[in-house]
Amino acid sequence: MASSSSNKLVFLAFLLLFVFSNNLVAGKPQKVKLNLYYESLCPYSQKFINDDLVKLFESDLHRITDLKLVPFGNAKVSDNLTVTCQHGEEECKLNAIGACAIKTWPNPKMHYWFIRCVEKDTKNWESSCFKTYGGEKAIRDCYSSNLSKKLILGYAKQTLNLMPKKEYVPWVTVNGKPLYENYEDFVAQMCKAYQGKAPLPKVCNSSASAKKKVLKLQVSYGEDFHH
Template sequence: MVTSSSTKLVFFACFVLFTFSDTLVAGESDKVQLNLYYESLCPGCQRFIVDELVKIFDSDLDTITDVKLVPFGNAKVSDNLTVICQHGEEECKLNALEACVINTLPNPKLQYNFIRCVENYTKNWESSCLNGYGDEKAINACYNSDLSKKLILGYAKQTSSLKPEHEFVPWVTLNSKPLYTNLDDLVGQVCKAYKGKTPLPKICSSSALSEWKMSKLEFSYVDETINH
């Protein structure tokens, strides 16, 4: 028969384990909401996705961060709902593909890994990225149907609804506030933006932050004309 004192001891041990665990994850409402508004084939976007966002997913920073990718960027939508992309038709195709990846794969890390692969291998993504990252059949079904355009038009609406309006891409917001050009210290900015009760991830320690900074990015501006 379990004694009262034994029950209290077990309860206390569980409480201590829950409170001080290094793997605690912040509640959804406490997480820093990081939104990346971007377009494929934009050099600054590619570099940010490949070299910068990886710091979120390859560290314990993902325990306090909710990443949302919005693949539309500086594209335009005509009156007849035709999408015109800054870097041409190939960008439109890759934006649609990545919209389908986000729609098909439920796990944010899987979404990111697939999209990072595409942005890293834009010329041969089919041979490099389709196998091993997710549901190839479902992604292709989405991409080859009207769903891909519906998703892109949804991202167009999200992008056009930004307050303040985006000026360039990559455009990053933390808890709905734009970082503007201060993207070289993403890790430090996320750590600073977190206001939840869960202890800060180890990467947020001041001794580590300097190792996670990068040089300035190249931006693609809204009204910039790109030669294809």
């Protein structure tokens, strides 16, 4: 009986070793953490979401990326937990809508496209984005309840506790490290940070050969800043 149990243990040990080794050979991707801290009515946040971040899903880069969107930006939280946004109440609303979209569709491949739709037309998004992507009841229910406030306060905590602290929006980090003025070059930075066993995404080869400098503009936190 003891011999039979020992044989089973040996068999299980070899099976686990085989599965572990097979995973290494297969090269399961090790995800690179890409975080975007933004606010909905900041034109530079809108540009990054619409024109730059879309590269993630229009290429094979998404397979090695763990994307996290954090809609709070330069907002402030008072002692009584009232949130005030840099661009007024409408921005607070759209930040909350973004938070509810992320809650409704946890998969970045789904909530990114809805948020991008909102950011492309912040005035008329309701007539087009719900029709295109759905989720209207879940997002409206989330927004009209206390859930949206809880979500925003959670994002506030993440944003305000950043180390090093956020200096402007959009604020982009790769594996927790801010890209500063090079945030629009996030593709190259993602490729550089990738340590997985699988081959690099094809976009990494093209981005290396097509590098170009772009004028960088950021939104400061100062009270006297106006768009």
